Amino acid sequence: MPLLSLEGVSLAYGLHPLLDDARLIIERGERVSLLGRNGEGKSTLLKVILGEVIPDGGTVRLEDGAVMAVLPQMLPSDDQRTTYEVVADAFPETGLLLAEFHTLSQQADEASLKRLMQVQEKLEVLDGWRLDQKVNAILAQFGVDPDQVLATLSGGWQRRVLLAKALVAEPDLLLLDEPTNHLDVPAIAWLEETLRQYPGALLFVSHDRAFIRRLATRVVELDRGQLVSFAATYDRYLELKEKALEEEERQNAEFDRRLRQEEAWIRQGIKARRTRNMGRVRALKAMREERRQRRERGGNASFAIEDAARSGKLVVEAKNAVFAYGDQDPIIQDLNLTIMRGDKLGLIGENGTGKTTLVRLLLGDLEPREGQVRLGTNRSVAYFDQLRGELDPEQNALENLAEGREFIEINGQQKHVLGYLQDFLFSPERARSPVRVFSGGERARLMLAKLFSKPANILVLDEPTNDLDVETLELLESQLVAFNGTVIVISHDREFLDNVVTDTLFLDGSGRVRTYVGGYEDWRRQGGVFPSERPAPEKPRAEVSAKAEAPKAKPSGGGSRKLSYKLKLELEGLPERIAALEGEIESLQATVSDTAFYARPHDEVSKTLEALATREQELEQAMERWMELEEMAG
Template sequence: MNLVNLESVSQAFGPKPLLSGVSLGIEQGDRIGVVGLNGGGKSTLVSIITGELKPDSGRVTHNRGLRVGGLSQRDDLDPAAAVRDLVLADRAEHEWAGDPAIREILANLLGDIDLSAKAAALSGGERRRTALARLLIGEHDLILLDEPTNHLDIEAIAWLAGHLSQRRSALLVVTHDRWFLDAVATRTWEVVDGGVERYEGGYAAYVLAKAERARIAQAAEDRRQNLMRKEIAWLRRGPPARTSKPKFRINAAEALIADVPPARESVELLKFASARLGKTVYDLEDVTLHAGGPDAGPLVLDHCTWQFGPGDRVGLIGVNGSGKSSVLRLLSGMVAPDSGRVVEGKTVRLAHLSQELVELDPRRRVLETVEEVRKYVTVGKKEWSASQLLEILGFKGEAQWKVVGDLSGGERRRLQLLRLIMDEPNVLLLDEPTNDLDIETLTELEDLLDAWPGTLVVVSHDRYFLERVADRCVALLGDGRLSMLPGGVDEYLERRASGAALSARAASAGTATAPAQAPAAAQVAVDAGLSAKELRELQKELNRLERQLDKLGEREAKVHAEMATAASDFERLGKLDAELREIGAQKDSVELEWMELAERLDSTSS
């Protein structure tokens, strides 16, 4: 059944037409992802579809009785209203408390928010989650979401993708989060040059189809086409952490990437990074760190020992508030550890992109602001001018002569990142670098970072970007440690789910009413059909596996250090690489055994 039709719709703001003669439709069951440049008309298209904006010309028709729900980039929450009233409206408590679907939405989006709190007291992220929960609790035939993943952490984004995939509503979503697009969309619309190009499949299929169209038409934009092919090459050959690649036109993809080199020449970059950085970058030695200073705020690191070596490309993962930004501030020297020490290499030249925008002279022009840092910079083997890099990051032509005071927040963030790169650092700490960047700019940034040979530590809620630029992932799981994740984000989500299940079991065991003569653990064992001794043996085995994982992690770190030392000895590097793969295989085996045992323990409480 057809839900919405647009016929010859045009819309312009000032002299620039955003939509010109667009005709399209949304049918029942459609799951559409919308992509395009910032300012290209994506939000305008959504506003026209919802009826909030009347087009300059053309016609928009809705199916009679159509129930439309929308989430814009700005919420309309009444600041004096309580969260409960905003989200649940006039539903009686027994009505929503007895509905498992509503309870799931509240638990995953508002679990840490007091439902009696006023909207005026909420942070920007909490307001966003409140508006999203209010929308999802309602019944709709068509849901339109404009950047729904803003302010959500990786775990919440994964839940939202699963939730939307199970709903019967038609869906149209505007987002720069490419992983999210692949997870929820079965069709992709690209808003470009006043029109809407349509593709079957999610982001991965869109990338391939667009590359094929460009190849057939022999498009003149060689650089954009090469980037597209490189993106496809990564999708097919990507890092080991990417355990499930999109299933789309494998033969066509192989033909396109047959002559495409790997995204990064890892050995060559490691050699170059070692030459520039030496053996030591950052060594954390028995470090304890609280987010708010000594013994204040949440505990982030507890007697943690870790090494960041030359050429390491690390993605740092954790829930919001776990201390990711605190770890970056620790490495940058902005905060000191409560105890222990951080050893910084003598040759480290640091650039730290924080979430706060630095103050720039609003009277200066964009190009002048970059050239005052440096006019030319070498990335990998290529020399770039300030103007060339500005073009790569979206400041094309006359945009380089805009006054800084006229830039949007996203443009200022791109400018800040470029100034950092122009200072020729050999260590990059990036805290949410993808905020306010469109997909084309993200792709250009990823390509630039591919050739950058230094040490990279990146915090990002953009799963696609994280897996694209990082070679390994490390997590803050709330236990005071930095935990290696050979399985990347998928493993992180599995560990979080397993940890939540174990916590629930422990809570259940702690609140159970046991006979006076038996300890709580023994009571749980009896309830599960296990003896207290069997339960203790299972827990003992779980602890043994965790110690074994710690030892394998230490061996892995040692091999990484030896690889940095032997950067010029390719025969030695080959042996070390084989040893690293063997350690990885052992860790996979032990982690699988740990997961099976944890699930068995968890099942004893059900």
């Protein structure tokens, strides 16, 4: 029996159903990526599965005795509970008692002690101590202080706590809605590894293509109310989807051609109508109804960036700049940086390292405490806020964008605001809806519409990829690449950075800003490491072995050093390891490329695809390690 099955599920809110006789089966151990355009109803589908939304028709079945949990998209705004209380809440009745016991155990008055004994007795009856151990164990595993108030944590740490809550009950099925939003790259990597080791099934919605590639064993797409399953990796899904769309377009064109022929026949003269074939007439009526019922695939977003007059060749120059808030330690120090017109910079760093502060310093919004920040001439800045703070939730999309204008001029051409919004996939009806009812993806598209409606030669984008569907994301990438002005991007989307930026600024948390040529993967290849990824120093077993094996920093001048015996052995063995991996990958790719592969049992397909993804990752790591040791050996 499947772990989860949806049969004939239907749900309608507007003109077209979000779910139209939708069907889905998820087996144990699968990791299913749920894809679809913004507004297709992915989050609603998760709510249907959770029972929070009742469908108009059809059935949703979870295997008897199976446990389901969810990692929600939205973070709590002001939850004053401790992290222990939040995670313990995964066990409804027992969790309340555990949270109360945890609080009372830190108090010493007589009333508290009396109540503590009562709670303790109830917990013993409910086997609460075993659950208490599970809560404390997972908090320790995730590195979370059980007494920390949730509201005081960053978004990344809040998401870590909520994941602990979801996993502590050992669910058979875990639902995740945009789990990487507000996480920095190390946190995303930690999440990927945690979920890869999770033995249960996953159904997740994500815009992060690298995250999907790393996790998904199958892709399910929500398209015009239908759930279409692709037993394939993400890259293979893209190939299959393109072929499916081409075939759909061919079939529709052929159908429309035959319909036009029949319409021409029915419109012939009176004599022809007297002798017409009534069966053919009935067939024409059926064709008309079929054409009327056809749901066309929604158009792609189509937008361009309004270029302002060119800025000066120099955009900003910082010399020995230092910035700190009040008497606090410097957030930015010894900043030496020159940005020229046309540069496209990506800022990366763990949360809290000062990326937004650096941007404000470069824009002239903040004054350095020491040193100098010189701004260029003729600067026109457009800013994309990751919190969507420039949108008034009570106004509709039209009011948020127009600001009293009826027409918007884009690169010399005027467009009516409603027509302009349609380029961002807002129908006239949706454009008149209040922003507070918009999905995260719709808000992101409206922010882009507002951003690009004003002339700019400097674009600053703070986490622009959150909630955008892949097609809109790819269009945004192409527009930024073609943009003649300067782009500064704060993003934790690794693939987006690789596709857009020419240089990467890395903030390591000490206040230093280092510049690297290229995107995220280029930064990695040049030795880029986040502070949290560096292993804690180990105590040497003996002074001699410590001197022999402890890695030394490579001199800045690029000189070589002698490898230790252990590293030499590792280097000598890597070519053989790489060759073996390449052979395995070639064999697995041949298997996957076989036209009969996807007709095999689902478990076999999933295991093969997962093995291929694992071997490819191992090969990449082995190649990077080989290059690193070769460089060290000189």
